[in-house]
Amino acid sequence: MPSDHDHKREEIAEEVAPLFEGGPIWRRPAAKIFVIWAIMTAIGVVIGVMLPVHIFPKMVSPQGKDALDTVVFFTVLAAPVAAFVYAIGLYSLLAWRKMSGKSDTPPPDGPPHRGSGLAEALWVGASVVLVIVLLIWGMGFLASETAPQNNVVQVNVTGQQWFWTYSYPGTGVTSNKLVLPVNREIQFNITSMDVTHGFWPVELGDQIDANPGFITHITVEPNQLGNFDVRCSQLCGLYHAYMYSHGQVVTSSQFATWLQDQGASVSSVTSYALGKN
Amino acid sequence: MKRTVSTVLFVLLGAVVIAAIGVGFWSQAYRAPAGTQVAKSLGTAVVNGKTVPHVELDFSTYPDASGTMIGGQPIHPGGNPSWPAYAPTNKFQVPAGALVTVKWNQYDSGGALNNNYFAWPHGIYGPLVVNGKVTDHIDLSNVGHTFTVRGEPGVDSGFFVSVASPANGDSPTDTSKPQTVEFSFIAGAKGTYAWNCEFPCGLSIGGFGAVMSSYGYMSGYLYAV
Amino acid sequence: MSVTEHDMHVPLEGGSHETPQERHRMEHIALWLFIGGDAFFCVLEIFFWFYLRSLNTNGMWRGTNCSKANACTDGLGNPLTHPIAKAAAVNTLLIAVIMLASAAVIWFAEVQAREGATRKTTTPLIGLALLLSLGAIAYQIIQFQILPFTTIDGTYASTFEFFMGSNLAHFGLVAFIGTGLFLRSRKGKFENGSWYHLHLSRLWWVWIALSTTVLAIVSVFFA
């Protein structure tokens, strides 16, 4: 029994060759597979570019935009890879299906290819390259998010079983509605009073768990006016489904007047707005 | 052909079995407290320029609600008849946008809130009257229960009502004279609003175990129709 | 991997398909896999200890808000000396010593059996090892009663008692095996070269003694 490695050269040739013989270029198997692959890739890219934009809610912060861009980019990146596998699968059903499912005796044996070092090397190499691209993209966005600049507005978020309360330190205001000034760096300091909840301001595109006994932080800078919903993203018991609250990104002046309406003194609002406390 | 018939029959049989299990679960889930308290009409009222129906809801909270709820206790499997509960039922129905006046008789004992935010009334229209006196908030360390309803995103996310009630004496058996709480609020748009009590009178972590996390005792729905 | 060179239907000892050598090779691999799994369980117990200790949530590692930085106070300011359970420390180390001793005795019994000792020598040795392990179980149960703290006194107390509970469970398995070895040795099952089950049991026994010692050291010297 000749061992696998002796006849590697001819095996590849024999394996790949028939793909390029057999009449004019467009009729050869490799061309047909390429066409199927191209069509599927196009469909994948179109889906990636068109679909998420319409289904995602209207994001009001760069992080939200990052999440959307990541989905679009990864779909477009994945389309050719998936299409490659699907094209070969589809082609194998179209061209290499020798016997319909009815017969009880199998078709004659296929060629005894046990593997080809080239294909394996190319495949793993491509996978490594793709992983590196994914990694750079992910780490890049992550790095851009985590560096808070100065005059950061602090908001303390308290989760408890089935209710979110937001307090604005220094102004004495505690509210069930999360009102945020636009174009300001906001740092949320989040904790919980009983079990683990998930503080998830959906349209801000960021979330973190509210853990009892600990304070966790996320920093978001909303850059568009608009409403957003806060939902609980960690199962927290009976009324987890109803643990939502409402948020709004407003202009700095509207933010100051809102704080005063909630009973904050003017001086505390001005020092708070400058990010002192 | 025979094969297709028996396949279809089997699938239907399977579907019937699954549906039967579904009915089993459904019967367990909402059997009690049965019924919905439809708010009593008190005519109409003028609220910031618009005439809206004026209705009244009255409910009470008992330390041991085994004998006081329509259709018996919320005998949700694992529930305990002697747990405190809102009576007569935990589901209320009010006309959308109506002015709702609530009369609440609070018999149960209580203690300190874990979040003082709930001591203050929120989202009410007009004064909060406790035992006949207008008060701006309930003593933080002596709260009985809270009635906290939250608006639903996409339906009426601005709607929010939260009112606490003072605890009633230290011994829960003193059911002679309740703490009375009276307030009004403007019902939100047509929809289903979930309410629950935010005073931790249960066991275990955060005091929200047992009665607090069993449906029907300290949690329910407010339907605006 | 040796081949079954016996005839298909000649029954073997215990009616299994394989020769004793193959049987014991299988049991040997299985035991090491099981000890590996149990070792990872022990590692996770130690992870619990050090993670909770470093976290010290609400200052409740040693209980009632005392941590390395501040002295232990009971919330009203008066100092609360929360001894690292001196008595508990001594008991824990003593239990570990007892188990190490029983492991040594069983190992000695195995050595004797390998050198062809008859049941007259192996049985009393195994009996002694069994007695020591039963003593360790009794001692552990007594320690549950005389512990100066209870499980709700913070995570140090909880993890300490979890170690004790885990030890108790493992000692139970050791005592079961010890009883079996004792009864089989009395029937001369380990004579003329068939000491293999004694060897496997000794491996498990030594592992349990080791894990008890490691947990004892962690719970006493790293409070």
Add this chain to the structure above:
Amino acid sequence: MTIAAPRLEDTKLGPKAGGLYRHQSFFVALPFGIFTAFIGWLVSHALLQNSNWGSDMVVTVTFVSWVIGFNAGIGTFNAPFRWLRGKDQTHDDHLYAAGVGQGWKRYWKYCTDHKVVGTQYLVLVMTLFFVGGTLAMMIRTQLITPHSQFLSPQTYNAIVTVHGMVMIIATIIMVSGPFANFILPIMLGAKDMAFPRLNAMSLWVVVSAVPPILSTFVLGGTDSGWTTYAPLSVQSPPAQDAFSITIITFVVSVTVAGINTIVTTFTMRTKGMSMSRLPIFVWGSIVAAAVGLYAMPAFLMAHSALITDRVVGTSFYAPAQGGAGWLYENVFWIMGHPEVYVILLPAVGAILEVASTFSRKPLFGYKVMIGGIIGVGVLSIMVWAHHMFTTGWAPSLADPFMLTTELISIPTGIIFLCIIGTIWRGSIWTKLPMYFLYLFLWNFIIGGVTGIYLSDVPADQYFHGNMFVTAHFHYTLLGGAMIGATGAVCYWFPKMTGRMLNERVGKWAFWFIAIGIQITYYGQFWEGFEGMPRRVANYAPLFETANQVSTTGAYILMTGWLILLYNIIHSWHKGEIASANPWHAKSLEWHTLTPVPLENFLVDPVVTSDPYGYGEPGSVPGAPAPEPAVVGASSNQGGSH
């Protein structure tokens, strides 16, 4: 050489053969288990009810008594106590335990024949999937409209939790149970598993683990999902104790089964079956068993600490007394991610066997595939914290775990290379198993790609705890692993039952399942993009259409599975009689009789090449080696390479 010796199965046994086993069966164990549980309840209720954590103690003691009672009744403890008393099995005892002379009753007994245990596992898996699937239908029916009041939030949470856990238990054992028990020993040329009694124990311990989780509905219902994150699970009603008992019992079974599979593969291969001639399914099973051995102690630790928190007041997960929820999350996911590869790898091994047999071509890149499987196994240990990107536990660890998570897509990618390499220029024989291979290909690509979205931390900050995650893991677990397992059922059904599945009904089931999966989980991707959280009983009207699409797909999927169930039940006793090698495959299990004799081979097979000899000279359709040679009295040298 004509086989004159009488069949082992027909040997006449003495009247007292089997000892205690004679009086034990499922119909003795069930009442005995219930009786022991009642005694446990009686005693614990009397002594412990009014101590603090009383009700939890009572539930724990009751269900521990059930597990011990049932296992004592079925015969799990017979052998250990027989060993303790110094007695040994006679040959008759051994044959009785192997089910000789009991006919169909051996399927209800503690039978040590790996083929009986494999069939018992198959029936158990199908029952668990029916239970899990029914609960899935409850969930999807509740989610038809935003304010549906079909289930109360408490019942809904209980159903979500039990659906999750029953499906996880079923998927872990769906391939490693029936096929690693029935098929794997025959593939190796062995007579039985290394530890026949442990094999029966692993089956019956899982059976004893199921009632506690099903009783959670009457104990107040669990409300913290199958992941039972603490501290919420510490606060849950007493049902959580029964849930943890199920897990601790299930851990014992998986550990024992894993050890059994690994030892069988290393020590019981026939002459000539070297490690490089093992079918790829065997590699998938042993790597999955090894990863399971790593994962299960973590599951045991997480739930033992949870039970002591709930029953004796330790505070591992209670922040007020020094505990932390992160501790549970870490130990749970140290088990969690390896576990999903314990589910995936055996199914991948089975699908690769199907690929080779139905493309009539050798498996493409056998060695690289083994590297891929081992790579997945090793890397699965280093990825767990990608479940915790948004818990705030260790934000600085986001990058390293993003790296390991994306690295694991490389060995996982090799699965696709080997499948498309195998079907490349093969002569595709589209029988039922091959249909499921293509569906596996379609689904697992989508599962893999959506996994990449979740591995990217900025995207995960939007998607964590969102229905997108639900759709992703259903595509990998259901679309990938379970479709692979269904392919395995259709592939080995003739060998296990001696009957052929009906191809036409099978294809109807296939198309319902294929279309049902796509509609159900595209609906959930859509919900995920819109921002709907996971595990919610009601939702905002914004998500209504996506949920209705998903529920329609779920009903189609249910129909598909019911058609397949009908096909299996009907074909099992009325299907066309199957030949010993209906697929003309080349691995050893197809070279013994159907029904498989008690010790699998009448003559010890000698293997001279791996089971992928399609298209090579000397390859006779249906035989790996030219002829299974009779074993001469040869020296004791190991299997030649």
